[in-house]
Amino acid sequence: MQSDRSRTRADPLRVLIVEDEFLIADYFAGLVEDAGHEVVATVATARETLDLLAAGTEADVVSLDVKIPGGMDGVELGTALRERGGPPFFFVTGSGEPMTRRRCEALSPLAILQKPVDPAAFAAVLQSLRRGAEG
Amino acid sequence: MRILVADDDPDFRHLAVRQVRREFPDDEIVEVGDRAGLDRVLGERPPPGLLVSDYSLNWADGFEILAAVRTLVPDCPAVMFTGTGNEDVAVRAIKSGFDDYVVKSVKQLRRLATACRTAVTRTEARRRLQQHGDLLTHELYHRLHNNLQLVISLISLTARAVADEDAKRKLRDLGQRVGSLSLLQERLYRGGNFAEVDFAAYLRELAGDLAGLNGRGIAVAVTAEDGLLPVDVAVPLGLVANELVTNALKHAFPGKRAGRIAVRLKRRDDRGIVLEVLDDGVGVPESGVGEPGAGMGLVRRLVAQVGGALEMRRREGGGTACRVTVPGPGPTR
Numbered sequence: 511m512q513s514d515r516s517r518t519r520a521d522p523l524r525v526l527i528v529e530d531e532f533l534i535a536d537y538f539a540g541l542v543e544d545a546g547h548e549v550v551a552t553v554a555t556a557r558e559t560l561d562l563l564a565a566g567t568e569a570d571v572v573s574l575d576v577k578i579p580g581g582m583d584g585v586e587l588g589t590a591l592r593e594r595g596g597p598p599f600f601f602v603t604g605s606g607e608p609m610t611r612r613r614c615e616a617l618s619p620l621a622i623l624q625k626p627v628d629p630a631a632f633a634a635v636l637q638s639l640r641r642g643a644e645g
Numbered sequence: 646m647r648i649l650v651a652d653d654d655p656d657f658r659h660l661a662v663r664q665v666r667r668e669f670p671d672d673e674i675v676e677v678g679d680r681a682g683l684d685r686v687l688g689e690r691p692p693p694g695l696l697v698s699d700y701s702l703n704w705a706d707g708f709e710i711l712a713a714v715r716t717l718v719p720d721c722p723a724v725m726f727t728g729t730g731n732e733d734v735a736v737r738a739i740k741s742g743f744d745d746y747v748v749k750s751v752k753q754l755r756r757l758a759t760a761c762r763t764a765v766t767r768t769e770a771r772r773r774l775q776q777h778g779d780l781l782t783h784e785l786y787h788r789l790h791n792n793l794q795l796v797i798s799l800i801s802l803t804a805r806a807v808a809d810e811d812a813k814r815k816l817r818d819l820g821q822r823v824g825s826l827s828l829l830q831e832r833l834y835r836g837g838n839f840a841e842v843d844f845a846a847y848l849r850e851l852a853g854d855l856a857g858l859n860g861r862g863i864a865v866a867v868t869a870e871d872g873l874l875p876v877d878v879a880v881p882l883g884l885v886a887n888e889l890v891t892n893a894l895k896h897a898f899p900g901k902r903a904g905r906i907a908v909r910l911k912r913r914d915d916r917g918i919v920l921e922v923l924d925d926g927v928g929v930p931e932s933g934v935g936e937p938g939a940g941m942g943l944v945r946r947l948v949a950q951v952g953g954a955l956e957m958r959r960r961e962g963g964g965t966a967c968r969v970t971v972p973g974p975g976p977t978r
Contacts (some may be wrong), residue, residue, distance in 0.1 A: 531791070537798030538673030540805060577787065605789035606834055607783045628793040631646045 555580035646694035700727030897926025916973030
């Protein structure tokens with residue numbers, strides 16, 4: 511899961527989208543492309559995400575839906591990514607429940623975006639990563 | 646569960662304790678005979694799960710004791726028993742939050758146990774309902790937001806698929822309208838109050854989103870008096886704000902022209918509101934409020950729906966001023 515050193519900061523970010531509703535996933539993909547970045551894959555479960563990364567797919571950032579099927583939710587997937595030294599991530603959630611929010615915050619993600627997401631906020635998260643790389 | 650039995654008459658206290666113990670054999674019963682005893686037990690854990698109190702003690706009355714217990718456990722079940730009371734006391738006991746009232750006599754003692762059991766059972770049922778209600782609210786909220794996201798996604802994907810530029814633009818506007826309704830919905834939920842919305846907070850968020858989407862050098866500043874708006878006014882007015890700010894962003898600054906938009910929300914003495922959207926752009930055509938787009942038609946009808954008035958004029962020195970006045974129900978008492 512190490513990032514490729516030959517890439518430069520001018521390259522578009524490679525974004526992995528974890529979202530089980532394909533319409534929403536397609537919409538997020540559109541937001542990623544509008545911001546000048548690329549989508550490496552769209553997956554629906556934690557298992558697929560971990561398999562993909564283990565198989566060598568490289569991503570600079572992961573957009574994580576919190577409520578996903580498959581027994582492992584987005585927060586648990588975030589924890590797994592951290593443990594494996596995976597790419598940074600941000601949460602996208604439809605839940606406003608304080609408990610879910612606290613679980614998300616405990617992982618200090620790049621951001622926690624509330625559904626329906628503000629497109630400008632989505633782009634800003636990617637942009638912040640860009641700036642972080644330059645700094 | 647810890648049960649408090651408060652009475653300054655030790656004989657009756659023991660009788661009451663015996664009855665309560667028969668009904669709750671596995672629970673801890675703490676006798677309270679004086680203020681120091683009450684303070685001590687309220688300082689300990691676990692907090693009380695049931696209060697049985699006399700009406701008139703020589704150092705306090707049952708209402709004070711109930712108030713003290715309820716500062717710790719707001720829904721603690723409680724039963725009052727007394728030999729000195731009358732109907733007025735009974736009514737006061739129920740009104741002040743006791744679940745039941747039992748007359749202090751040997752005959753009535755069995756009823757004390759039943760009253761205690763009923764109070765505890767009712768409180769437990771209420772707590773379960775409350776919990777269930779919270780879960781349901783969270784689940785509905787999650788569904789609603791996910792569905793709103795689906796609607797916005799569908800609109801956006803359709804906008805990408807159509808070739809006609811005008812249709813594309815209209816679909817994007819539609820997506821933005823749904824987005825601004827979602828912001829209001831979010832406010833409604835977060836406030837924990839489903840009848841009123843923090844409209845000032847909504848305006849700030851909306852302005853931030855719209856300015857962010859626009860991505861040009863146009864600053865949108867919000868000056869809003871804090872205050873809650875009833876949801877039936879907030880929803881139409883929220884859409885109006887969306888249209889007016891969107892219009893200004895689209896039409897007031899042609900080309901790459903930079904500029905400023907001010908959004909103001911003021912309260913009137915009759916609790917009505919004034920919403921203003923001002924810009925320092927090119928100004929509306931002299932022919933008047935002549936914007937033919939779907940946006941202004943929508944604004945006019947929404948303003949009429951809340952019984953308000955819309956004024957739109959050219960500002961001296963350039964730009965457009967829109968003012969929506971919504972009369973209130975009357976002056977604040």
